[in-house]
Structure formats: structure tokens, C-alpha cells
Amino acid sequence: AQKVTQAQTEISVVEKEDVTLDCVYETRDTTYYLFWYKQPPSGELVFLIRRNSFDEQNEISGRYSWNFQKSTSSFNFTITASQVVDSAVYFCALSESGGSNYKLTFGKGTLLTVNP
Amino acid sequence: EAQVTQNPRYLITVTGKKLTVTCSQNMNHEYMSWYRQDPGLGLRQIYYSMNVEVTDKGDVPEGYKVSRKEKRNFPLILESPSPNQTSLYFCASSIGTGAYEQYFGPGTRLTVT
Numbered sequence: 001a002q003k004v005t006q007a008q009t010e011i012s013v014v015e016k017e018d019v020t021l022d023c024v025y026e027t028r029d030t031t032y033y034l035f036w037y038k039q040p041p042s043g044e045l046v047f048l049i050r051r052n053s054f055d056e057q058n059e060i061s062g063r064y065s066w067n068f069q070k071s072t073s074s075f076n077f078t079i080t081a082s083q084v085v086d087s088a089v090y091f092c093a094l095s096e097s098g099g100s101n102y103k104l105t106f107g108k109g110t111l112l113t114v115n116p
Numbered sequence: 117e118a119q120v121t122q123n124p125r126y127l128i129t130v131t132g133k134k135l136t137v138t139c140s141q142n143m144n145h146e147y148m149s150w151y152r153q154d155p156g157l158g159l160r161q162i163y164y165s166m167n168v169e170v171t172d173k174g175d176v177p178e179g180y181k182v183s184r185k186e187k188r189n190f191p192l193i194l195e196s197p198s199p200n201q202t203s204l205y206f207c208a209s210s211i212g213t214g215a216y217e218q219y220f221g222p223g224t225r226l227t228v229t
Contacts, residue, residue, distance in 0.1 A: 006158075009156075031214075033214055033215050035217060043204075043222070043223055044220065044222055044223070045159075045206060045208075045220035047217040047218070047219070050215070050216075050217055052215060091158060091159065093159075095213070095214050095215075096214070103161050103164065103174055103175065104149065104161060104218065105161070105175075106151075106158045106159040106160070107158055108156060108157060108158035109158045109159075
């Protein structure tokens with residue numbers, strides 16, 4: 001069964017600090033997809049990034065970067081020079097491919113608070 | 117505007133009174149899904165549908181029903197709601213399964229007393 005663990009329940013930083021959100025996953029599939037979603041205080045869920053299991057390249061998008069390592073089954077998310085607007089709950093999610101399993105499994109989320 | 121809509125956004129009801137939360141998407145997406153979000157538990161999938169007339173259980177289907185008679189609509193039905201179904205519910209849709217990101221509705225906050 002697929003599983004996603006976000007060990008950090010809450011993180012609090014001061015503006016301009018860098019922060020890394022951890023995500024560890026479990027799956028028996030060789031083909032799978034990993035996602036990060038953001039849920040700001042307003043409550044909507046916003047897609048941030050997708051990674052497939054064959055692409056271990058790290059990705060940078062502005063202040064956001066993602067480090068995907070199959071060897072440790074991790075897909076960590078780093079925010080550089082954090083801002084108050086980054087305050088949100090961040091979810092990591094896993095989707096397997098193939099067979100009849102089309103479920104998307106979310107981690108429990110990490111609440112990030114960026115203080116001015 | 118491409119979107120997923122849910123109604124109602126807020127609902128307070130009593131135990132045992134049947135209710136339906138509607139979900140509609142205008143993106144011609146094949147895949148639709150329902151999640152519930154509870155403190156400390158994250159989002160858990162209730163049901164999903166890969167296409168019209170094709171639905172399947174997620175991780176927490178007990179006490180819920182769904183139907184997919186049209187591609188754009190995927191209502192969530194609680195035949196006999198109980199207090200443990202008090203939660204924040206999200207509907208989502210995507211082009212397909214696996215590789216595709218899901219687009220979420222704004223959420224429905226349900227309270228069952």
C-alpha cells in the first residue's frame with residue numbers, strides 16, 4: 001500500500017529564513033508520481049509541482065526548489081528566503097500508476113508559519 | 117474560467133438527515149474524486165471516478181455514496197449522516213489518473229449534530 005509521511009507537523013520561521021519541508025513515501029510500484037500542494041489560510045488547495053519516478057532531476061522555480069531522491073524515497077521541498085505569504089499548510093502526495101490503483105494518497109501536511 | 121465548483125460551501129445538519137454535496141467541473145476532465153480533510157489526518161480519499169458510470173472506493177468510503185451520470189458532475193451523498201462525518205470536504209478533477217495534477221474545488225464545511 002502506498003504511504004506518505006510528513007514528519008514535521010508544524011514549522012515556524014522568521015521571514016527570509018530558508019526552510020525545508022520533508023516528505024518520505026512508500027510504494028511498491030516502479031512508476032509513480034509525487035506532488036506538492038499548498039493550502040493557504042483561505043483554504044483552497046493549490047498545485048505546486050509534479051515529479052514522476054523516472055525523473056530525479058531537482059527543480060527550481062523562483063524561491064521554491066524540490067529535491068527528489070529515490071534512494072531515500074524522499075521528495076523534499078525548500079523555500080528560500082521565506083516570506084509571510086508562504087504561510088500555509090503544505091501537502092505531499094503520491095499517485096501510483098498501473099493496475100487498478102488510481103488513488104492519490106496525501107501526507108498529513110506541514111503547517112508552515114512565516115513570522116515577520 | 118476553468119474551475120471546480122461545490123455546493124453548498126457550508127452546511128449544518130442533524131444526524132440521519134440525508135444530504136447531497138454537489139460537485140461540477142467545466143474542464144472536460146475524465147477523473148473526479150472526493151476527499152475529506154480532518155485535523156491531524158490530512159486529506160483522505162473517499163471515492164473516485166475514472167469516467168462516467170465508473171466509480172471506486174478510496175480509503176474512507178464508509179457512509180458515503182457517489183454517482184457519475186454525467187462527465188461534469190460528481191455528487192457526494194450522505195444517506196444517514198453521523199457526527200463523525202463532520203469534516204471539510206473537497207472535490208477534485210483531473211485530465212486523467214496517475215501523472216496528472218488535480219484541480220480542487222473550494223471545499224464544503226459540513227457539521228453534523
